[in-house]
Amino acid sequence: MKKNLILDVDTGVDDAFAILFAARHPEINLLGITCVDGNTNLENVIANTLKTLDAAGAGDIPVARGATRPLIDEPRYAEFVHGSDGLLDMGIPPSKRVLDPRPAVELIRDLIEGAAGPVTLIPLAPLTNIALFLRAFPDTAAKLERIVLMGGSASAGNATATAEFNIWHDPEAAAIVFSSGIPITMYGLDVFTRLQLTHDHGTELKSREHECSQFSGELIQRFVKQFTALADQSEITLGDYGAVATAIAPHLVTMERYRVVVDTTFGPNRGQTVCDRRTFADSAQDSIHSNAPSVDVVMDLDVDAITEMWMRTITQ
Numbered sequence: 001m002k003k004n005l006i007l008d009v010d011t012g013v014d015d016a017f018a019i020l021f022a023a024r025h026p027e028i029n030l031l032g033i034t035c036v037d038g039n040t041n042l043e044n045v046i047a048n049t050l051k052t053l054d055a056a057g058a059g060d061i062p063v064a065r066g067a068t069r070p071l072i073d074e075p076r077y078a079e080f081v082h083g084s085d086g087l088l089d090m091g092i093p094p095s096k097r098v099l100d101p102r103p104a105v106e107l108i109r110d111l112i113e114g115a116a117g118p119v120t121l122i123p124l125a126p127l128t129n130i131a132l133f134l135r136a137f138p139d140t141a142a143k144l145e146r147i148v149l150m151g152g153s154a155s156a157g158n159a160t161a162t163a164e165f166n167i168w169h170d171p172e173a174a175a176i177v178f179s180s181g182i183p184i185t186m187y188g189l190d191v192f193t194r195l196q197l198t199h200d201h202g203t204e205l206k207s208r209e210h211e212c213s214q215f216s217g218e219l220i221q222r223f224v225k226q227f228t229a230l231a232d233q234s235e236i237t238l239g240d241y242g243a244v245a246t247a248i249a250p251h252l253v254t255m256e257r258y259r260v261v262v263d264t265t266f267g268p269n270r271g272q273t274v275c276d277r278r279t280f281a282d283s284a285q286d287s288i289h290s291n292a293p294s295v296d297v298v299m300d301l302d303v304d305a306i307t308e309m310w311m312r313t314i315t316q
């Protein structure tokens with residue numbers, strides 16, 4: 001049976017890698033996509049998401065408008081990584097696809113209520129839309145099979161020394177999602193950069209005829225150029241795609257179960273996902289972590305199999 005997925009995105013180059021895969025994989029039923037500000041502003045995110053669906057050759061998948069900013073903080077974008085339009089300024093004309101008229105939280109509700117089987121929600125972005133959905137429609141949210149999110153870290157951060165970008169962008173939203181009681185898989189920075197591509201992958205994809213391969217190849221080569229300029233680094237990551245791979249092929253990853261607290265204080269660790277990795281925790285002395293939700297955290301993965309699954313799905 002196909003797996004029912006809903007994506008929440010801030011497209012973003014690696015969100016695009018994830019969307020291309022989810023729209024094309026034969027065992028995925030992509031019910032819809034909701035957009036939120038994050039890597040870039042919401043208008044860019046929407047435009048990039050629709051263009052990516054065009055490149056994927058996707059059918060009529062509903063795409064909805066979500067939050068324009070975090071719950072409390074001001075938005076802080078990552079355009080220095082993803083380009084001024086969030087998709088490396090490829091010069092692709094706007095899509096002719098029409099945005100779904102429903103707000104993101106209503107689209108998520110309707111897709112879950114109308115689905116024939118269980119639904120997995122995959123946030124690849126700051127968790128603002130998901131927190132608003134949980135607060136607006138808790139009974140529908142309780143029907144979710146699982147949330148598999150890209151975000152957080154059990155080790156180092158990227159936006160700050162300890163916080164990953166998606167959680168750091170809206171820590172209050174993340175705290176709401178992590179404490180929701182819904183089963184959560186966290187695909188974070190511990191594995192995020194392990195799925196690597198080079199300029200040669202782009203060349204291979206551009207040698208193929210169809211639009212999805214051409215688009216992907218160009219995006220990869222532009223991202224390699226960007227990272228070479230930014231960090232003298234010639235490999236780029238498939239990033240957010242790994243969370244989608246985890247949702248449909250959990251046998252290809254290794255998870256550890258940790259109690260996780262999202263730091264919502266305004267100190268240097270704001271936005272950190274503090275994972276309790278102690279083998280023995282004296283719960284009497286640690287009321288914070290002993291009452292925190294247990295989360296399945298991806299700590300290792302089959303790099304070759306997951307990378308090959310993406311290349312195969314893009315080119316077939």
Ligand code: RIB
Pocket residue numbers: 012013014015039078081124125150158164165166239240
């Ligand atoms: O921190 C990783 C996140 O930022 C991902 O969601 C990705 O889109 C990147 O830009």
Ligand code: CA
Pocket residue numbers: 009010011012014015039124125240
């Ligand atoms: Ca993202």
